[in-house]
Amino acid sequence: MQDMLEPENLFDPRLYDSVRRRFDVAETLPAWCYTSKRFYDRERDRIFFKFWNCIGHQSRLPAAGSYITLNFCGVPLIVVKGQDLEIRAFINSCPHRGSEIMEGEGTCRVLKCPYHAWAFSLTGELVATPLFEESATFKNADHGLKQVKLELWAGLMWINLDPDAQDLKSYLGDLPERTAPWAADDMVCVSRREYPVAANWKLYMENFSDGYHVPFVHQHTLNFKKVSKRDFHDPSIYLGNYLMHYTYFDGTRGVRDHQKKLPELDLAPELKIGTFFPVVHANTMMSFSIDMVSATEVYPDGPDKCTLVTSNLVPKSTAELPDFEEIFAQFI
Numbered sequence: 001m002q003d004m005l006e007p008e009n010l011f012d013p014r015l016y017d018s019v020r021r022r023f024d025v026a027e028t029l030p031a032w033c034y035t036s037k038r039f040y041d042r043e044r045d046r047i048f049f050k051f052w053n054c055i056g057h058q059s060r061l062p063a064a065g066s067y068i069t070l071n072f073c074g075v076p077l078i079v080v081k082g083q084d085l086e087i088r089a090f091i092n093s094c095p096h097r098g099s100e101i102m103e104g105e106g107t108c109r110v111l112k113c114p115y116h117a118w119a120f121s122l123t124g125e126l127v128a129t130p131l132f133e134e135s136a137t138f139k140n141a142d143h144g145l146k147q148v149k150l151e152l153w154a155g156l157m158w159i160n161l162d163p164d165a166q167d168l169k170s171y172l173g174d175l176p177e178r179t180a181p182w183a184a185d186d187m188v189c190v191s192r193r194e195y196p197v198a199a200n201w202k203l204y205m206e207n208f209s210d211g212y213h214v215p216f217v218h219q220h221t222l223n224f225k226k227v228s229k230r231d232f233h234d235p236s237i238y239l240g241n242y243l244m245h246y247t248y249f250d251g252t253r254g255v256r257d258h259q260k261k262l263p264e265l266d267l268a269p270e271l272k273i274g275t276f277f278p279v280v281h282a283n284t285m286m287s288f289s290i291d292m293v294s295a296t297e298v299y300p301d302g303p304d305k306c307t308l309v310t311s312n313l314v315p316k317s318t319a320e321l322p323d324f325e326e327i328f329a330q331f332i
Helices: 013-020 037-048 168-172 175-182 201-208 211-217 324-331
Strands: 053-057 066-072 075-081 087-091 105-107 126-128 147-153 156-160 188-197 229-232 242-248 274-280 284-288 293-300 306-314
Touching: 037 293, 053 066, 053 188, 053 293, 053 306, 075 156, 087 156, 147 168, 168 175, 175 274, 188 324, 201 274, 201 293, 201 306
Parallel strands: none
Antiparallel strands: 053 156, 066 075, 066 105, 075 087, 087 147, 147 156, 188 306, 229 242, 242 274, 274 284, 284 293, 293 306
């Protein structure tokens, strides 16, 4: 219990000396890192507000005018597809009086604030201010929505709340090249599932790369497919803001050997010997396997809870198979 107590000098670097040792003699983070509100607030400001974060598959916005709203670490956002079919993200707060502009998801022609009916185009410009005219001191062009960086990779939408952040491609380093054979940009999303979790976000991120628990927690599912070895990330070889492990086994881990399987992807033989699991900082756990790609987004909500959202991607030809739903139900 003593180890759970949060020290007054929480950010004294000396408290974390043992964490920074060489991997084979290092210790895990102190317990308070998973319970402290002060530690969580620092993580939110220095990690989630500075790094690129996945917010789901682009198919959530199927047509011009489609929009979704979300709360990301306390920041309300609107994500909308413009008439030019570009996807953009904005702070969901009217620059006039701060009201939340949109709720839920749907389609629209303009983004309209419910308080004073100010309207914004799908590209964020202020286009209407009922009963209020432009003047020498008030110009519509000065009061558009605040845009957030948004880029696409692997068919997924990624945001960065830091206006000075590097572009997503540079941030990912060699990961797009390593995963290019899966052609995830051309896949379709066949499943999106959301799970509330009563635990600190780091516990789930750490669990994703922990093969030690599989024979015990997953003894009747994943563990039926025996793993021959695992490769782990070597930052002197692989460049980019991600970590990874590669798990070696034969075939698919999604269904039992006697069950119907999804078609294997068009991959080189050396990419069909297991599953590649990259964790993209800050919030995304991915898997590139023999028959599909998946991504799980982690949304922190304080030190003691988070939300997981998992999307599964397959080639369009796979999704159109007459028995796809039957086979995919086994995966789920």
